[in-house]
Amino acid sequence: MPSPTGHPESVAFVIPYFDDGPAWRRACLRLTLASLERQTDPHWCVYLTDDASPAPGTTDFLSGLAASVSGSMTVLKAPRNAGAGQARNLAIEAAHRDGHSLLAYLDADDLAHPHRVAAVRALFAAEPELDFAYNDIEFIDEHGTPWETDRLLPGLRLLDEQQRLPKLRGRERWIEQAVERDNIAIPSAMNLRTTLARAVPFTAAPFCEDVATLFRYLGSGAAIDHVPGIPTGYRVPREGGSASRRQSGGVDAFNRMRCANERAGLEEAIATAVSRGAADERTGRAVLCRYLIRIGRTVTGDGSPELGRSQLVQARALDPETFAEHATAAERTDTPAVPAPR
CATH class of the missing domain: 3.90.550.10 (Spore Coat Polysaccharide Biosynthesis Protein SpsA; Chain A)
Structure with a gap:
């Protein structure tokens, strides 16, 4: 038409x-x-x-x-x-x-x-x-x-x-x-x-x-x-x-929705890339870890420091090796390690 x-x-x-x-x-x-x-x-x-x-x-x-x-x-x-x-x-x-x-x-x-x-x-x-x-x-x-x-x-x-x-x-x-x-x-x-x-x-x-x-x-x-x-x-x-x-509902509420909604979109993008053979699961996990580091820094700078810290904690728990490589020295010091599940 x-x-x-x-x-x-x-x-x-x-x-x-x-x-x-x-x-x-x-x-x-x-x-x-x-x-x-x-x-x-x-x-x-x-x-x-x-x-x-x-x-x-x-x-x-x-x-x-x-x-x-x-x-x-x-x-x-x-x-x-x-x-x-x-x-x-x-x-x-x-x-x-x-x-x-x-x-x-x-x-x-x-x-x-x-x-x-x-x-x-x-x-x-x-x-x-x-x-x-x-x-x-x-x-x-x-x-x-x-x-x-x-x-x-x-x-x-x-x-x-x-x-x-x-x-x-x-x-x-x-x-x-x-x-x-x-x-x-x-x-x-x-x-x-x-x-x-x-x-x-x-x-x-x-x-x-x-x-x-x-x-x-x-x-x-x-x-x-x-x-x-x-x-x-x-x-x-x-x-x-x-x-x-x-x-x-304010800056903190917005940033919480932002973290949740963006992560859901990225996780779907990673799953699609893996299903197409464009990435493997290890790469996808590393990308998600690095995203969490980045968004943690972003929302901290935007006035939500506790939320930012929680993103870093999740990044470290998700992929300790990638976190150690890409986090700053201060972030590595300030972010507690989460014990691996037994």
């Missing part, structure tokens, strides 16, 4: 939307859609899923936007509030039914670079075997002003620093993602073939489903590349802090 834009290789933007009443949500969504209307390549469309928003008038508001946006916009309604991942899954299936082979994720408060559609279409056309491509991000505040790097929260500053690491390209890059990088791409910087998105749907976890799913993408053997020159405007308010952290 041809795509609604009339071009078989148009890019379908997948946008989850949840409206609980604050005026900034609708204002940000208008700016997000405006960033698509500024695309230099007109071959794009939008699939937006309303995640069972409780705010009155949301349906009429979204219908009005769909009628006014310059490109094709399809509005879907989730049967219940189940989180961004499940909302994306509904949009992915709708885009597939309409014949779209390329997707670009974009959250409802972020901004697409004007050349994103052109660059993504060109890269996937040049690399027929490519499954997944990511672009960089630029941190912007609620007014669209770029953040000063030294004023970012520790976790965001780490993400910004890791953007400067060598880009991941090719297949079987799930190990580097797990052990070296907090995240190579937020959802708004992910571009992929619809076949991969359908084969590896988002998990039902309400938070950190993006990293868990990224692990599973790469663990499946997907070919990855980087799209240069089209950073996504990633909105981080200066006032009010992270919405995800507030909704989850």
